[in-house]
Amino acid sequence: MKLHPMIAALRKHKAGVVLIALQIALTLAIVCNAIFIIGQRIDRVNRPTGLDESNLFLVTQQWVGAPSADTADGVAKLDAMQKEDLAALRNLPSVASVAPINSLPLLNSTWAGSVSTKPDRKFSDKGDNVRTAYYFTDDQAMSTLGLKIVAGRAFNAGDVQHQGFRDNPPRPIVIVTKALADKLFPQGGAVGKAIYVDGSSSPSTIVGVVARMQVPATGTWVNGFTWNATLVPSRLDANFARYAVRAKPGQMEAAMRAVAPTLYQVNPLRVLDDDSVKSFADIRAHAYRADVGMAVLMGVICLILLSVTAAGIVGLTSFWVGQRHKQIGVRRALGARKADILHYFQLENLLIAGSGAVGGVLLAIGLNMLLMKHYEMDRLPILYVLVGVAAVLLLGQGAVFVPARRASNVPPVAATRVA
């Protein structure tokens, strides 16, 4: 089919053509970026923390009238209270293991610092220092959290110390994540090497490397060190404590229900409220609620946008079909087949949608650059744009089919009738 009569016909109603093309261009620009945002958020939400998240829950509790963590005596008393709690929880029949821990991945309560391979490094010394987040826990951490040791060993009971919340004693041994070990020792062999935490002059020996463990925070400020966690075998003593609990398979609910009565029996002077016992699934849902909300909203916007655009194409094409009723009849009378009429409208739509898509690609890239400048967005991969172009072209063809079918059903006799 020759294109130039079609273009000549389109020039007769420029306004309508420009409007459809513009609408397709804007739709393409918005849909590409929205789907890209959805993809990014889904990637973020689906990244594994490195923990075995099923059957895992966290207990956060606070003692009322606890001794002060400022004195050695107070710290000793707090530690005894914590050990009582741990023993009671470990004795529960539905519980597999328990570890005290200051935070968990996705909990957004972060103790951040920096580690170096050299002593006495200042924070401002760039290059030497690697940012990290600390987990203070004990020898049951590996089994409770389900972390995988890839080199060296786990903590054993003899490694575990305890310290007041505000104290900053030397940390003779640590376990680091593989990401952190690779950054500190690019040549490998991190196990057995010494590192220095927070500019300290006393060494901390790496006894083990875990495959993966995310830091607690999910905000953008941890973007550079999301996987650089450091585990320290030390119980933190304060007037509050957190316990990570792994329930035996299938007994998660029973274990969660048993926590409050058990702990109250150990010591009734404490605060345990509705939020105190939280499954890891809840922690995950809470941490990513904004991302999930954003993805859903963008999805809804895309869907409605595509429907509105499709409806617009149906509306305008129907109008053109009505307007050209008589001409279609003439063409049919001159020997055009039904398929020729159908193809004419399909090709016309392809032409308009195609030119709209060209503009849309430019707009999509422009919008992406604008969003990159003002918000945390990455560069839009060209694949998204190509898929978007294919999608709007298909959408146009789908939308034009109904009015085009109607046009192809115009009988040749329409040529002889008054419009």
Place this chain on the structure above:
Amino acid sequence: MFGYYLHLAWHSLRRNRVLTALMVLAIAVGIGAAMTTFTVLHVLSGDPLPGRSGELYYPQIDPQDARGMMPGPMPPEQVTLIDGMNLLRAKRADRQALMAGGTVPIQPDASSFDPFYVEARYTTADFFAMFGAPFLYGHGWSGADDEAHARDVVITRQLDDKLFSGADSVGRALRIKDTTFRIAGVLDDWHPNPHFYDLTTGAYNYYEQVFLPLQTALELHFDKNGSNDCWGNGTGGMQGGAYPSATCVWLQFWVQLDSPAKAAAYRQFLVRYSEEQKALGRFQRAPNVRLRNLTQWLDYNGVVPGDVRLQAWMAFGFLLVCLVNTVGLMLAKFLRRAGELSVRRALGASRRALFAQLLTESGVIGIAGGSAGLLLALFGLWMVRHRTSDYAALAHLDPAMLLVTFALATGASLLAGVLPAWRACNVAPALQLKSN
């Protein structure tokens, strides 16, 4: 004449119901999405203290040592206890208050209540007057009470309702963490959003229930919340009654300065203070001060979540597509009626009259779309409220936004009608009639 146009519009819209429904729906979803996201943005970027925010300033000074914990030239976002007390006692501003957040256990006398924890603010006397906190009963404490470590407390109406069934509880005793306090005042409902005076505890929907003198809280080792940044050998106490050391910033200091001249003078004072402290050997850096007012402080902290702005932008793009769509559909509709319009032209109607008639029709579509869009926006906001984010509860449509919604819907649809109406009323009547 307008009544007649309305009548014509009604007839024309009824004749082609699918097309009409499509146009109304397109405007409705566009307006609904745009207004939902715009309302959230409007609520979140609102002024927490209208009428006062211009006079409130947040001084920043730089007490860090030369090697410094935080890179870059910005001074820390909070103050150390020493500097806070020095600036407070200097009394160089019209009003000033030093503060920190915390959590305290309330131990009611009545056995019907178990002890419970509430959010607390430890602050100084000027806090209430400076921020215009409204008192239901009683009043705050005085500067002398601050220095005397008075056991005075101001509670909120909510706590008063819970403990004293809403009675005037001024003068009654309240046990907080094993210490008996005297209730000095009860605050009426007061919920500044964002929680501007201390953004470290969460920017939205964070309300304290008790306010008590800072120095009293420090003496009694009440627990503190919020963040602290340390340098040198400083260590940060989080909970457990220990406070951050002298090389940590962890308090917020606000001042009220009634005129720009006073603000300039206060900035000079901050520079002089920094020089003085450097001469004394406490500060090691050259004076590095900032004096932002409340609005600038919120901007600087990027309080409004980036996601919310992004959503608003995307929704306005969406509205734009819906409008382009409506323009296209109206064009089709108006041009299809070329015959009818030509008859009216031939019978003597002026172009202006036809234009007015067609715009009336698009205005009707706009109002219908706006009403439906309003319902969608109300539904959208209801959805936002049921999401568990810290600002969810704030998402309500206020009268101003209601008006904006309607103005936007009608304005947008009139705008969408201009081009099609112009094209339609420029149809040559003779040619059109002849071809029929």
